[in-house]
Amino acid sequence: MQFLDDSHGCAGWNGEMAGRIRAFDWSLTELGNMDTWPRSLCSAVQLMLASPLPMVMLWGRPGYMIYNDAYSKFAGGRHPYLLGSPVELGWPEVAEFNRHVVDTCLAGGTLSYRNKELVLLRDGIPEDVWLDLYYSPVADDDGKPAGVMAMVVETTEHVISERRRQAAEDAYHADNERVRLALNAGALLGSFVWDIKGNALSGDERFARTFSYPPEQNLADLPTDIAEARIHPDDRSWVQEQINQSVDTGEPFNAEYRVLRPDGSYLWVQASGGCEFNQQGEPFRFPGVLIDIHERKTAEESLLKFTRNLEQRVADEVEARLAAEEQLRQSQKLEAIGGLTGGVAHDFNNLLQVIAGNLHLLARHEPDNANVQRRVSASIAAVERGAKLSSQLLAFARRQPLSPAVCDLRQVFDGLGELLQRALGETIQINVTAAEALWHIYVDHNQLENAVLNLAINARDAMKGEGTIDLSAEHIALDSKFCAGKGIVAGDYVCVAVADKGIGMSPQVLAQAFEPFFTTKADGQGTGLGLSMVFGFVKQSGGHIEISSAVGQGARVQLYFPRSLRPMLNETTRHDPQQAGGHETILVVEDNEAVRSSAVELLSEEGYQVLTAANGDVAMQMLLEGAAVDLIFTDVVMPGLIKSSDLAAWAKVQTPPVAVLFTSGHTRDIISRNHQLSPDTYLLSKPYGPEALTQMVRTVLNG
Structure with a gap:
């Protein structure tokens, strides 16, 4: 341009x-x-x-x-x-x-x-x-x-927050209105007069009925002990204090208390009155009225309960918001690293593929040259280390392509036993416990094994190569309080735990444990990507990971995976003999010329007929013009209008369908959803060797 x-x-x-x-x-x-x-x-x-x-x-x-x-x-x-x-x-x-x-x-x-x-x-x-x-x-x-x-x-967050605030405010005003109506609707329950000099109590019929006096009781002579006995035990001393204060000071008498009803329940009342004094200033008469305030008190209690609940809800909302903000900051940090990692991984893996492809071809062309073979082997080992580093970065950034399936953890543990023992050494004892009838989970089987292996190696190193590692799996129900701010929802989970009795971690180390390239090991003994990779895999699988540890008390890493109700498929392993090559025609679609050349040479040496296209646009034009191919071997990320997913869609509707094998150093979710591959999608990750290429090509061609 x-x-x-x-x-x-x-x-x-x-x-x-x-x-x-x-x-x-x-x-x-x-x-x-x-x-x-x-x-x-x-x-x-x-x-x-x-x-x-x-x-x-x-x-x-x-x-x-x-x-x-x-x-x-x-x-x-x-x-x-x-x-x-x-x-x-x-x-x-x-x-x-x-x-x-x-x-x-x-x-x-x-x-x-x-x-x-x-x-x-x-x-x-x-x-x-x-x-x-x-x-x-x-x-x-x-x-x-x-x-x-x-x-x-x-403005989505603002609108939702404002609606919640308005709903809480409306509920608060409604309760206030109920309280006001209850106060205005107070009903008179009777009147009374206490003769202080003669210590005699009199009252009207409604007053006597409120305190459950016998029907035949003389209203001019109501025993005070009956009235006192009907007052709630917790209120008696308070009522007596108010009476004494009014008699001593002449202040108005106002007391709210509970009166026992015949059915055993209590009625809230308000007694109002005042003490009258004679010419000598002596108290002699105490008149008053009794008002029914039961509805008002009930409303006040409801309002108090609502206010407390509102305060708790506000506190919970603030806590959840803070957790969500922290989760957002962490997510943005991951997205930034992930975006950088994805672009780097794609270009880096393309470079590694060019190097690996040419190294393998060199080794084939010089089979009898020991010096060449030795140097090629060392170089290929370095390429594999670079590919592993790129894969770990993609795992942390939650951008590694996964092939999830329903897993039985007991079977996973059984298959891991020998591998763990071989990787950890004879001085490490592995104690495995798993619940009976363990729930299934939906994860990538290989990545789960890698995660457990990484955690076990960390545990071994923390115990300096000697001790017992506890590997367990159990059912657990997580509530909304636990899940708040963690990016998961409440429900049934399977908890996979790896625990050791090693040196443990300080709070400062614990806070940085999942950060990429953070390690407490000496230079050259660790990349600092092991826990980061496990973190990314668990999060990408819809789960959660936590570490509990203290210095000198070991560490426990817990992986929470959602319970899966999908049926578990019965897999039968087929041992079809793999052919070294074939006669079919393969269309190689790759925009990187060096990668394309090495792939073409590798496939040609296996006997395949090979056509090439520098991008999806050229490939689609060739196919529409009648090029007959048995397999489309295409890079995922390419320039042009026609994407690799468009080629796959075209191939699927042909009669018969044309097989498609994808290859990439980073898929960018073009052929996956949340970087999870569907069962009918084949992906060969870069860098790959001749054996991996020919085996995958035959697998796809054989259907």
Whole structure:
């Protein structure tokens, strides 16, 4: 592509998206090459790229999308495929809405929305999303509207938080209203007079009935001991104090207490009155009334309970929010490392594949040269170490391709016994315990074995090569309180634990245990990726991992995997003889020329007929023009319009279907979902050797 000079206005852009925009082949769209773009478009894009807010330019009637770095984060998994795509194809679920936006702005209008609710697909799942949206027209060099500048700010968290706050406030006001009505609806339960000089109590019929006096009782002479006995034991001393204070000081008498009912329950009442004094200032008479406040007290208790519950809910919400924020920070940190790791792994593994392929070919061409064989073996060992390092980084970043299946942990433990003993040495004793009828889990069997092996090796090193390692599996039900902020949901789990009695870890070491490249071992004795890899695998499998440890008290690592209710398939191992090669025709699709050349030579030496294509576009053209192939061997990540997944989709609908074998150093989820491969997807990870290549090719061809 011809790059523009600074005078055009499109060359001074900075940032990741600026580079992507320059690298994109715009000649495939109606915009044409960048050197023909209007100055107004270049200026608008420059302003957009400098903005920290998510912004996207929709140019022309189709609305070709050009966006900044902030919008690429909002786009999620659709980035970078949205770049240069018509907006209705990029966001098909809201195509009608976007068409209205483009039509309005190209007619010179503007649009704005506050907390606009839309249903967007995220990871293939419909999700309610709220957005602040601002649209305005962008003119071309002639001053006519030619595009739309859109600012997109997601407000989903704010909207949900505000709705929860409003619901709590409405409930609080409703309870307050109930309390007010209860106070206004107080009912008079009778009146009384206490003759202080004669210590005689009199009252009306309602008062006597409230205190359960006998029906024949003289209302002018009510025994005080009966009334006192009906007051709740916990309230008697309080009532007496209030009476004494009113008699001593002349202050009004107000006391709330409980009175025993005939059915054994208690009624809340309020006694109000005051002491009257004679001319000598002596107390002689104490009149008062009794009011039913039972509903009010019940409402107050309900309000108090609600307030306490509200305070607890607020505290729980704050705690959950803090945990979620910490989880988000950790997730963003992982995403940043993962994005970097993915790109590095793809290029790094391609380099390793070129080296490995040529080394294997060299070894084949010089079978009798001992010096060459020795040097090649050492070099291939270094390549394998590099590939392992790349694989561990992808595992930590949760980007390794997994092939999950239903697993019986007892069978996994049985198969691991000999491997663990051989890896750990005779001075380590392994104590294995597992619950009867252990629940199944849905994980990648090989990665689970690698995780347990990594933990066991760490435990051995912590015990300096001698001692007992406890390996266990048990059922456990995790509640929502435990799961808060951990990225898992409450439910049934299987807990796999590896425990040792080694030197243990300090709180500072424990806090960094899962960080990549962090290690307490001496230089050259560890990469610091073992626990990081286990962490990534468990999280990618939908589980959770925790370490409990203290200095001098050993360590216990617990892996929580969700219980799987899927049926376990009966696998029968077939021992078909593997052919060294074949006569079939294979189409090799690889954009890296060095990788493509080594693959072609390896396959040709095995007797296969080999066709080549530098990318998916060329491969699809060859296939549509009638090239007959038995297998498509394609890299996952390639430039061009036709992706490897498009080739696989074409191959699947042919009669008969054409076999497809993918290869990659990093799949970027193009052929997987959350980096988990479907059972009918074959992937040969780079770097690979001749044996792995020929064996996988035969496996796929044999179906």
